[in-house]
Each structure stands twice: as C-alpha cells, then as structure tokens.
Amino acid sequence: MRVTVGDLVRIPHLRLDLFAGGGGLDRPVSWAHASDLDSVRDWLAGGELLIRNGRTLPPLGADQAELLRNLADVGASGLVVGEDPQTPALCDELAAAAEDCGIPLLVAPYSVGFAAISRAVADANSRDDAARVGQVERVYAAVRDALGGVPAESPVARLSRELGCRLLLLDAASAHPVDPSAPEPPPELRAAVRAAVRACAGKIPGVLRLPSADSGTSLAVEVPAEEPTLLVVEGLPSASSDTSLLHHLATVAAVEVARHAMALEHQRRVHGELLAHLLDARTDAPTARHELETAGLDPSTCVLVAAQHGDEPGRRDLHLTLGRRRIPHLLLSREPLLLALLPDDPDVLMTVRNKLGPAVLLGVGNALGVPDRLPTAHKEAMWALNLAATSEDRIARYGDDSAHTVLRSIDEARVVVDRVLGPLLAYDAAHRTDLVGSLDAFLHCRRSWQRTAAALNVHKQTVMYRMQRVEQLTGRTLATTGDLAELWIALQARELLGGPARTEGPGSHFRGASV
Known part of the structure; x- marks a missing residue:
C-alpha cells in the first residue's frame, strides 16, 4: 500500500501545512519529484508528489492555477511549495484550482529540505520495493529469453500479458507498428501519436500523453533506436505507472526493435541482389x-x-x-x-x-x-x-524540359553522339587519345586557347593542333555557330548517356597520349 499525501502531512518533522485541496489527501504517492520546470508534466507518469521552490512560482493567480491543473491532468498526487524569502503570494485562484481538481497543495517551511520529503516517501514505500523489483525482474527476464533463443512471443507481447496492460511499439513518424505483422493501432491513436510528435518537433520528452478512447490517456516513451521509435502504454495499473518502469520497458522494446532491424537488413540484401540481377538482365x-x-x-x-x-x-x-x-x-x-x-x-x-x-x-x-x-x-x-x-x-x-538540352530521349541522344562524335570516339579508342575531352575543355573555356591550355596543362600550340584534328575528323568548323551548336549538344548528350563528366582543374580532360 503506497503512502498517501495525508500520511505525509501527519509526519511531524516534515511540518507540511495543507493550503488547499484537502479532498485529495488520500491520493497515493509513488515518488517525490523536485522540479522547477514549467513543463514538468512531460516528465511525470502519474502518482508523483511535485516539490517546487516557491520563488519559481508564477506571480499571477491564473498562471499558478494553470500549473496545478496541468499536474491534475497527468495524475500527480499533489504539489508542495517550499517557502523562501522570494515566494510570491499563493493566490485565491490557486486555492480554487486545488479544491476543484482535488489536488492537495502543501506548504513546506524554508527550514525543511526537499531531500527530507523525498526520503520520507521512499521510506514509507519501502514495503512496496519487493513488488517493484518483481516487475523489473519480469521485464529483464523477457530480454534474457529473447536473446537466448527464439521466444514463443515477442518480449513486448509477453510483458503486455504479464503486466496486464497494452504495449504498442510504433514508428514515431508514421505511427505504424515496428513489427509489420502486428495489427495497426486504432486510427485515432495513430493520429494522436503523429500530432504529439509534430507538436514537439521530433524532440520526445520524458513522457508523451496521448488521448485514448479505451483508457482515457495513453503514455508513450522514446525507445533508443536508429529510427525514432515510441513505446505506447495503455492501461498500465496506477501502482506501476512510474517513469522508471516505463523506461525499463523501453529498454526491452529496444531489443525487439533491433531484432526487426536485422530482419529488414536481411531483406535489403536479398532485394539488392534482385535489383542487381534485373539491372544486368540476368x-x-x-x-x-x-x-x-x-x-x-x-x-x-x-x-x-x-x-x-x-x-x-x-x-x-x-x-x-x-x-x-x-x-x-x-x-x-x-x-x-x-x-x-x-x-x-x-x-x-x-x-x-x-x-x-x-x-x-x-x-x-x-x-x-x-x-x-x-x-x-x-x-x-x-x-x-x-x-x-x-x-x-x-x-x-526523365523527359522533363531542361534549358541546357534539346534532346528528348535516350535514343535521340545516342544518334546525336554517334553522328557527331563518332569519328572522334573511334580515333580516341584507336590512338589512346582524348580529343573528345579536349573539345569539351575548349568549349567550356569559351574557345580561349590560353585558358584551355592551362586547363589541360599543355602548350597552346597543342590545343590548336587538337582542334584542327577535331575539325578534320568531324567535318565541322569551330568558327561556325551551327557546327559549334552541334558539337556542344553532342557533348551534352554523351554526358547524359553516362559518358565521363567534365572535371575542373589542370589536366583533368586529357588522359591519353599526345596527338
């Protein structure tokens, strides 16, 4: 049996005074959690007694009331405000919210340390340690059995049964089950997961709360994995719903995620071989x-x-x-x-x-x-x-309009290359030269003899000689606009067909012997 808020109020050395919310004194306390974060609800699983420095309380009554309502939404047991010289006045709106929500609001004197309250909760709940240890043992027994062989059921499914709750292992982005054979969650839950992940820009807090038609609220925690993954917990008994158990469960889920990742890796290899055979017409x-x-x-x-x-x-x-x-x-x-x-x-x-x-x-x-x-x-x-x-x-x-090419198909590009560059390609193959590369460099250097010579790391006279050979072999003149256009389009067609791409830098266009 967990200690209640009322039990803590009756412990003399804590000197806790009830300010409001007396209707919730019978709320059980699973843990005492000290935090001054305004978004602390993202780190609570329910059943915690929140302890907060008084100086960090919002000064306005409406903001104080909103803080307490947020705690009620996540099932916190109560709020302890530690008084200090800078604590603002506790407003009537705060007291009203405590009464409406049934959340005890306690005040601790400046002389009582937060550690004393946390230790009192831990000591009072020590008789529940055996049950908690038993839960953790079941969690890691599922891991051990999964790693020791092929289990009859997945660790997550086993723990769902043993803990009396529903555990769902979901991809954080799509909310599909990580296990492709698992049934899809209800559409409203998938939508809630995607909305919650979008709302926090992919940065998952300690605990995500998701609306659920079956159990009112579902809890989700992040699972360590290559792809963003969530473990969604529905219907976890309140006596078990603390963040430490949730993160133990996430560790077990990581083992199952790794197992599915191995299966997908095997599938990738098999499918890669299939694609290679198809590409090579085998x-x-x-x-x-x-x-x-x-x-x-x-x-x-x-x-x-x-x-x-x-x-x-x-x-x-x-x-x-x-x-x-x-x-x-x-x-x-x-x-x-x-x-x-x-x-x-x-x-x-x-x-x-x-x-x-x-x-x-x-x-x-x-x-x-x-x-x-x-x-x-x-x-x-x-x-x-x-x-x-x-x-x-x-x-x-493929087939998109492009400003840099008038070619409309692979077949057309191949015809252009054969017709215009065919003699050059044949000459290069027979003599181990690179007249095509030299022509490409010449046109990219705006027909400058000097810049082309520098790009090819040769003498200017060598460039002039090569361009003369280009004109002789192609039957086209580099001084004629129409011939230049044909040669340029043919070079673009060759590159699009998978020919050597132009590379900047000295000597990058010429790899063969001198001509």
Whole structure:
C-alpha cells in the first residue's frame, strides 16, 4: 500500500501545512519529484508528489492555477511549495484550482529540505520495493529469453500479458507498428501519436500523453533506436505507472526493435541482389515479375530512382525508414550512386529525399512497365540525374524540359553522339587519345586557347593542333555557330548517356597520349 499525501502531512518533522485541496489527501504517492520546470508534466507518469521552490512560482493567480491543473491532468498526487524569502503570494485562484481538481497543495517551511520529503516517501514505500523489483525482474527476464533463443512471443507481447496492460511499439513518424505483422493501432491513436510528435518537433520528452478512447490517456516513451521509435502504454495499473518502469520497458522494446532491424537488413540484401540481377538482365521476365510482386512492387506503377551525394547515415538507414512506413522497395548501392525501385508517388520521393538530406541529387526514370525494361530505366534515371544537377530543387524526371538540352530521349541522344562524335570516339579508342575531352575543355573555356591550355596543362600550340584534328575528323568548323551548336549538344548528350563528366582543374580532360 503506497503512502498517501495525508500520511505525509501527519509526519511531524516534515511540518507540511495543507493550503488547499484537502479532498485529495488520500491520493497515493509513488515518488517525490523536485522540479522547477514549467513543463514538468512531460516528465511525470502519474502518482508523483511535485516539490517546487516557491520563488519559481508564477506571480499571477491564473498562471499558478494553470500549473496545478496541468499536474491534475497527468495524475500527480499533489504539489508542495517550499517557502523562501522570494515566494510570491499563493493566490485565491490557486486555492480554487486545488479544491476543484482535488489536488492537495502543501506548504513546506524554508527550514525543511526537499531531500527530507523525498526520503520520507521512499521510506514509507519501502514495503512496496519487493513488488517493484518483481516487475523489473519480469521485464529483464523477457530480454534474457529473447536473446537466448527464439521466444514463443515477442518480449513486448509477453510483458503486455504479464503486466496486464497494452504495449504498442510504433514508428514515431508514421505511427505504424515496428513489427509489420502486428495489427495497426486504432486510427485515432495513430493520429494522436503523429500530432504529439509534430507538436514537439521530433524532440520526445520524458513522457508523451496521448488521448485514448479505451483508457482515457495513453503514455508513450522514446525507445533508443536508429529510427525514432515510441513505446505506447495503455492501461498500465496506477501502482506501476512510474517513469522508471516505463523506461525499463523501453529498454526491452529496444531489443525487439533491433531484432526487426536485422530482419529488414536481411531483406535489403536479398532485394539488392534482385535489383542487381534485373539491372544486368540476368533474370527472365516471368521470374522477375514474380519476384517484384512478392516484394510488393507493381512494375506498371514503380520507377527507378538514382540518388547521388546523399548523407551517409541516411543511405545506411533508408531501408529502415521505407520499411517502417510500409513502402515496398528494392535498394542497391553502386558507388557513388544509390539505386532504388519504388512506387511512383510524390510522398515516397519526399520521404527518400528527406532521409538522404538536402544535398542529394535525385534522378527519376519513367514508369517501369515491364521488368525487362530495367536496363533502359537505369539509363533514364541517369539521364535525369544529370539534369538534376542543374535543377533548383535537385530532382529531375526523365523527359522533363531542361534549358541546357534539346534532346528528348535516350535514343535521340545516342544518334546525336554517334553522328557527331563518332569519328572522334573511334580515333580516341584507336590512338589512346582524348580529343573528345579536349573539345569539351575548349568549349567550356569559351574557345580561349590560353585558358584551355592551362586547363589541360599543355602548350597552346597543342590545343590548336587538337582542334584542327577535331575539325578534320568531324567535318565541322569551330568558327561556325551551327557546327559549334552541334558539337556542344553532342557533348551534352554523351554526358547524359553516362559518358565521363567534365572535371575542373589542370589536366583533368586529357588522359591519353599526345596527338
């Protein structure tokens, strides 16, 4: 049996005086908690006696009353105000709120330390220690059994049964269960979780309180994990509802989160191999379609996305984010790119972008349609990725209009490259030269012989000789605007098709022997 507020008032050496709220003297006290925070309700689970320095009380009566009503909302047992020379007057509004809420308001003299009150509560509740220890033992027995083998039920499910409450392990952002096989919580609870997380900007306090149709109020605590995770507790007996037990439960939940993360990591590897086989055309069409459908992807409504320059932690944990949100996906890392086959949905793309960070470039291909179109979809995504580098929002779709290219398709780009640059590419391959790179440098240096020579780290006469060879092999003149436009577009087409990208710096364009 827990000590009550009235029991503490009757302890002579504490010298606690009842100021108001006498109707709540029979409230049990689980713990005495000293805090001067105005938002202390975020750190209480219910049953605590709050002790507060008088000098930190709001001076206005309305604010004093609001403080006490907040304590009533979270089920606190009472409020002790420690008097000191700077304590403001305890207003009539405060007394009225104490009477209305049935929350005892006690005054402790300046000479009585808060530690004496906390020790009195602990000593009076010492007979409940065995029950508390038994609860904690059950909590960690569930961990031990989970780590020792495959349990018949999850640790969270087991503790729900043993503690006589409902425990839900939820993704903090989406409020989906971490375990994909677990039933979804009621829609109103999911909405309450998302609203509470948004309200605190993702910074979860000690205890979140969520409205619940079944039990009035649900408690939620953060679970240590790579992805933001909450353990929601419904119907926990009041004798057990202290923050220490809640955080013990969160530790157990972390073990279960890690187990699900391992399962998602295994799935990521398997799906990555599947995507590699599809990209390399190593899987026949019927098998590919079956594998995609098994992974939850409809070829007619999914797209291949190429991502570059994403944050490393985001790349590492993207599969966890997508898995938690029930987004089917295949991921494959091919440095420096991350390739993802995903449903064609703006919200899905935004999820990927947010996870990979603001520096990421995203190129999105057309709808896949059929599995054996993946090699082409890969070229489309790479095309779009190159366009994304010039886009303000760093994301582009294949076929989007672009100011820097008039090319409309991969096939058209390939024709332009073959027709205009074909002789140069053949010459470079046969003679181990880089006339194409030299031409690219020349045009990017605005046809300046001197700047091009500096960029290529060669003599100006060498640049002039190479450009003469370019004119001879392509049949185009660098002094003619139309010919220049053709050569420029062809170089852009080659880069969009996955050719070597231009790199700044001396000698960066020429890698072969002299010509």
